Amino acid sequence: MSIVAQGVSKRFGDFVALENVSLDVPDGSLTALLGPSGGGKSTLLRVVAGLERPDSGRVVISGEDATATPARKRGVGFVFQHYAAFKHMTVRDNVAFGLKIRKRPKGETRARVDELLGLVHLEGFASRYPAQLSGGQRQRMALARALAVEPRVLLLDEPFGALDATVRKELRAWLRRLHDEVHVTTIFVTHDQEEAMEVAEQIVVLNRGRIEQVGSPRDLYELPANEFVMSFVGPVNRLGDGLVRPHDLVLSRDPGAGGVEAMVARVVHLGFEVRVELTLGDSSPLSAQITREEADELELAPGDIVYVRTTAPRVFNESERGRPGATR
Amino acid sequence: MARLALRFTALAYLAALLALPVGFVFYRAFEHGIGTAWESLTTPEAQHAFWLTCLMVAIAVPLNTVFGVLCGLVLVRQRFRGKALLSAAVDLPFAVSPVVIGLALILIYGRNGWFGGWLADHGIQIIFSLPGMALATIFVSLPFVVREVAPLLREIGTEQEQAAATLGASPLQTFFRVTLPAIRWGVAYGVVLTTARALGEFGAVSIVSGKLAGQTETLTLHVEDRFQAFDLTGAYAAAVVLALMAIATLLAMNLFKPKAETS
Numbered sequence: 331m332s333i334v335a336q337g338v339s340k341r342f343g344d345f346v347a348l349e350n351v352s353l354d355v356p357d358g359s360l361t362a363l364l365g366p367s368g369g370g371k372s373t374l375l376r377v378v379a380g381l382e383r384p385d386s387g388r389v390v391i392s393g394e395d396a397t398a399t400p401a402r403k404r405g406v407g408f409v410f411q412h413y414a415a416f417k418h419m420t421v422r423d424n425v426a427f428g429l430k431i432r433k434r435p436k437g438e439t440r441a442r443v444d445e446l447l448g449l450v451h452l453e454g455f456a457s458r459y460p461a462q463l464s465g466g467q468r469q470r471m472a473l474a475r476a477l478a479v480e481p482r483v484l485l486l487d488e489p490f491g492a493l494d495a496t497v498r499k500e501l502r503a504w505l506r507r508l509h510d511e512v513h514v515t516t517i518f519v520t521h522d523q524e525e526a527m528e529v530a531e532q533i534v535v536l537n538r539g540r541i542e543q544v545g546s547p548r549d550l551y552e553l554p555a556n557e558f559v560m561s562f563v564g565p566v567n568r569l570g571d572g573l574v575r576p577h578d579l580v581l582s583r584d585p586g587a588g589g590v591e592a593m594v595a596r597v598v599h600l601g602f603e604v605r606v607e608l609t610l611g612d613s614s615p616l617s618a619q620i621t622r623e624e625a626d627e628l629e630l631a632p633g634d635i636v637y638v639r640t641t642a643p644r645v646f647n648e649s650e651r652g653r654p655g656a657t658r
Numbered sequence: 659m660a661r662l663a664l665r666f667t668a669l670a671y672l673a674a675l676l677a678l679p680v681g682f683v684f685y686r687a688f689e690h691g692i693g694t695a696w697e698s699l700t701t702p703e704a705q706h707a708f709w710l711t712c713l714m715v716a717i718a719v720p721l722n723t724v725f726g727v728l729c730g731l732v733l734v735r736q737r738f739r740g741k742a743l744l745s746a747a748v749d750l751p752f753a754v755s756p757v758v759i760g761l762a763l764i765l766i767y768g769r770n771g772w773f774g775g776w777l778a779d780h781g782i783q784i785i786f787s788l789p790g791m792a793l794a795t796i797f798v799s800l801p802f803v804v805r806e807v808a809p810l811l812r813e814i815g816t817e818q819e820q821a822a823a824t825l826g827a828s829p830l831q832t833f834f835r836v837t838l839p840a841i842r843w844g845v846a847y848g849v850v851l852t853t854a855r856a857l858g859e860f861g862a863v864s865i866v867s868g869k870l871a872g873q874t875e876t877l878t879l880h881v882e883d884r885f886q887a888f889d890l891t892g893a894y895a896a897a898v899v900l901a902l903m904a905i906a907t908l909l910a911m912n913l914f915k916p917k918a919e920t921s
Contacts, residue, residue: 400823427822
């Protein structure tokens with residue numbers, strides 16, 4: 331089911347969480363809301379879920395205006411960062427909650443819960459309490475609980491934010507596979523650009539209550555709309571008027587090759603790649619990413635002078651520089 | 659060594675100030691044999707006092723439990739002008755002496771009080787009868803459930819309730835299936851404290867009851883009455899009953915201790 335937000339604004343006191351945000355999420359897609367904390371992404375998700383009422387604007391879910399519909403009637407599944415597990419219920423009762431509210435027959439509920447516990451790999455945990463599960467298991471339980479009622483859309487608010495790095499990576503890949511199996515329109519919130527790029531088909535970059543850009547992971551990386559997006563979705567250097575990615579820098583020993591003079595400050599071996607930290611004439615830092623072969627050829631050592639060229643500088647005009655404070 | 663000293667101090671303090679006096683009450687009650695004590699407990703006045711105390715508990719505890727949970731929800735979940743005032747008002751019974759509460763009730767409901775005249779004209783008597791005693795008991799035992807429930811509500815937050823809402827639960831379903839189970843130990847402890855307080859109430863009830871033996875005399879008032887009449891066995895025996903009721907209340911709570919989910 332498609333989700334459309336039209337001109338949504340929301341303030342909390344003096345703080346503007348969302349300012350005239352419009353967004354179109356196609357049916358069956360997996361969309362990430364990406365941005366720094368306080369950027370408005372969670373608020374937008376909660377407005378879509380009906381947990382927050384927008385000051386102005388509309389939310390349309392599969393063609394119907396849902397702006398005035400309470401959360402319980404929107405048919406959304408919501409997963410919270412801190413799981414929001416019902417602590418006094420077993421895993422089975424947690425997952426069955428929505429089905430019991432809907433007064434489904436007992437046998438049907440039982441079968442559906444078993445099926446979902448299988449889907450989230452918690453078969454043997456049905457009679458445990460949430461306190462007896464790890465963070466990753468609790469979040470998978472919360473996902474099963476949200477999926478049990480066959481929601482029209484699935485909304486996840488920083489679902490892996492409270493988990494450690496390994497479990498995060500695992501669940502990311504798992505969420506991607508789950509989406510390919512279940513095909514429910516999904517929006518998830520994250521502040522981690524790598525997570526957004528790995529999981530989502532469409533990324534919405536939100537900053538200071540506004541949408542900076544909407545696009546595929548590749549579009550965002552290769553065709554960022556402004557300085558904020560470029561610096562948020564990957565590492566950047568400032569070189570003259572433009573921004574450039576570390577791997578778009580070419581180093582040379584030969585002054586005749588053109589480029590800016592820089593001094594090598596440090597050479598960091600990262601395996602296949604080598605990061606060269608440089609200092610420019612005006613003592614501003616610059617970070618270049620080159621292959622190991624290139625590094626071996628150049629025989630770089632701290633204190634050496636090299637010449638830096640760029641193959642793909644991006645120069646943004648005044649309006650694309652971003653609003654004050656928009657860049658990190 | 660220091661730990662032993664600490665433990666000894668704590669135990670000695672409890673023994674000297676709690677166990678010894680209560681133990682002595684038990685001793686004095688049965689000093690002249692169980693038969694004498696039993697006789698003084700089976701007089702019509704003592705029986706009536708016992709049932710009257712039970713009635714007061716039965717009225718005050720359910721009312722204060724329902725009100726306490728509602729009031730806790732309002733205090734924790736809502737923002738409004740005068741919230742600090744409401745919060746302070748809930749604590750009033752802790753701060754104000756029960757005697758003052760009794761006098762205040764007389765000022766309002768007494769024959770010459772604000773409502774007293776109007777009520778008397780309509781044949782309703784509050785002071786020197788059961789309604790006044792119930793009011794006094796409710797008043798003094800009001801804060802316990804609120805004060806037990808509010809911190810728990812703050813601690814569980816609203817996420818579980820929001821999750822229930824997105825799963826299709828109505829506000830009422832959310833309350834009974836999610837919120838209430840999450841705060842049930844606070845409610846249970848609040849009920850125990852409310853019960854204990856209602857059992858033991860003396861000052862406010864003493865003023866509004868008129869202390870008519872066999873009519874408006876609760877167990878605490880009966881103890882005083884027997885004491886003043888130099889019927890020490892009667893006084894101590896009734897006191898033992900009060901103590902046993904309180905202990906039974908405390909034990910009842912321990913029976914429903916939390917299970918696995920709090921581990």
